[in-house]
Amino acid sequence: MWLAVRSLAWTVLIPGLFAGYIPWRYFGLADVQLNLLNPIHLIGAACIAVGAVLLGACIWEFARSGLGTLSPVDPPRKLVVRGLYRYVRNPMYLSVTTIVLGEFLLTRSRGLLVYWAVWFLAANLFVVGYEEPTLQRRFGAAYDRYKEEVGRWLPRLPSVRRSHST
Numbered sequence: 001m002w003l004a005v006r007s008l009a010w011t012v013l014i015p016g017l018f019a020g021y022i023p024w025r026y027f028g029l030a031d032v033q034l035n036l037l038n039p040i041h042l043i044g045a046a047c048i049a050v051g052a053v054l055l056g057a058c059i060w061e062f063a064r065s066g067l068g069t070l071s072p073v074d075p076p077r078k079l080v081v082r083g084l085y086r087y088v089r090n091p092m093y094l095s096v097t098t099i100v101l102g103e104f105l106l107t108r109s110r111g112l113l114v115y116w117a118v119w120f121l122a123a124n125l126f127v128v129g130y131e132e133p134t135l136q137r138r139f140g141a142a143y144d145r146y147k148e149e150v151g152r153w154l155p156r157l158p159s160v161r162r163s164h165s166t
Contacts, residue, residue: 007063010071015055015092018119019099027112029103040105047102055095058084062092072130079139081146087155089146093123094153127152 023029035041061083062068066076070092084091097120104112135143150156 003063003067003069006071006074007059007069010069010074011055011059014070015096015099019051019096019103022115023100023103023107023112027103027109027115028107029112032106034106040108044102044105047098047105049102051095051098051102054084054098055092058092058095061085072134075134079135079142079146081150085150087150089150089152090123090127093120093127097123124153 034045036045059070061080062070062076065082066078066080068074068076088094097116100112100116100119104116132147139146
């Protein structure tokens with residue numbers, strides 16, 4: 001129960017701030033009148049919905065498999081390599097990025113587009129400068145294997161082993 005409360009609190013504080021409050025308060029999301037007959041609005045709403053569902057799946061997996069939350073101060077105790085983490089190492093950041101992209105499509109705010117790019121750059125710098133070295137120290141060889149098998153931002157195609165006939 002306590003883990004669920006912590007997960008919810010960190011979800012509101014971190015992605016809620018970056019993908020919710022800031023776009024709502026500063027980039028015109030509050031003024032959008034959703035028109036699902038507009039294809040751009042439909043795509044934007046779909047991005048937000050898909051991003052939110054994927055984010056929820058990641059947060060759930062952090063709690064279920066990792067026994068922790070998305071916060072760097074309350075991280076999973078075990079290396080999470082299940083769920084979406086089987087395909088890409090940072091699906092939570094990609095989920096937030098998808099949500100903000102959807103918000104841009106709804107608002108058509110150039111400022112929000114710049115915010116989206118800055119968000120992704122900042123996330124990448126945080127991952128490379130803090131998260132990956134921290135995971136390396138905590139999980140050692142298990143994290144090395146994981147990095148070899150799973151891409152940071154893009155899923156890797158499974159390697160095809162060819163048998164050589166002689």
